[in-house]
Amino acid sequence: MTASRVTVTSNPARRNTTELAYRELRRRIIESELTPGSYLLEQELGLMLGFSRTPIREAALRLQGEGLVQIVPRHGIRIVPTSISDIQHIYQVLMSLESTAAGLIAASKDADLAPLVQACETMTAAFERGDMLAWAEADEVFHETLVASCGNARLHAIVMNCRDQVHRVRRFTQMVKPHPQPLKSIQEHYAIIDAMRCGDAAKASGLYRAHRERGWRDQTSVLQQYGIQQA
Incomplete structure (x- = not known):
């Protein structure tokens, strides 16, 4: 029963991939390499950055908490502009x-x-x-x-x-x-x-x-x- 509770996120390799995706996506936002206000799909970002959709999704959730992106259902990930x-x-x-x-x-x-x-x-x-x-x-x-x-x-x-x-x-x-x-x-x-x-x-x-x-x-x-x- 205990083993069934262990999620994929406990895998060190998975955590490392998510961290790499987070750092690269964050860098591109901060460097304005991704246009403020634009919408990008998880799959599109995955192809751009070289990661699968899961680490991109987890990285986006973290960046949403920092106010850098907004996850919009059926529209993708919005790069939040600064007013x-x-x-x-x-x-x-x-x-x-x-x-x-x-x-x-x-x-x-x-x-x-x-x-x-x-x-x-x-x-x-x-x-x-x-x-x-x-x-x-x-x-x-x-x-x-x-x-x-x-x-x-x-x-x-x-x-x-x-x-x-x-x-x-x-x-x-x-x-x-x-x-x-x-x-x-x-x-x-x-x-x-x-x-x-x-x-x-x-x-x-x-x-x-x-x-x-x-x-x-x-x-x-x-x-x-x-x-x-x-x-």
Whole structure:
């Protein structure tokens, strides 16, 4: 009787396949490789990702719990778009918390700024060879490293919880139109680092907030230019 209760999901290989399907489907959603608002059948996703329908279904259930997909009976799996108003609210949270993180680092006596400088150097090298995808990845490394270095684990956790939605919208806008001021972003990063190095918490925080506000305005401009209300 006990044996009859053992489900297929207890199989380690099955769990591993479901995890792989979940990670790949999630990655494609976050990277905006799957069009926001589109509907895809389990079989269609299975062929696309190289998995059978069962792990795709289980991965979709997990992603539905995260708000990234919606399972619609007889229609398939809908890739849930992010509304512009929602992402604006997320940016408001990020601008507040990340600027606080910049101030905390500036006030620290032993902050290691080398990883931030390295991220800027990587951005510059990527820009010079025309690799804007690598530029964007290094840009995100800069912001994530800064928050991770502030010494406030709760602040870091909250910011990282918002990261995927911001990353998703950035990828979407980058596919529509290249970043308008990549060199200016690098210059602003260096200015923030200089303020931290000087121990000027107020300046570091203010520069960081202004940097994020400009980034949001640039993205909003792209979305408005193309009449996009959801991404």
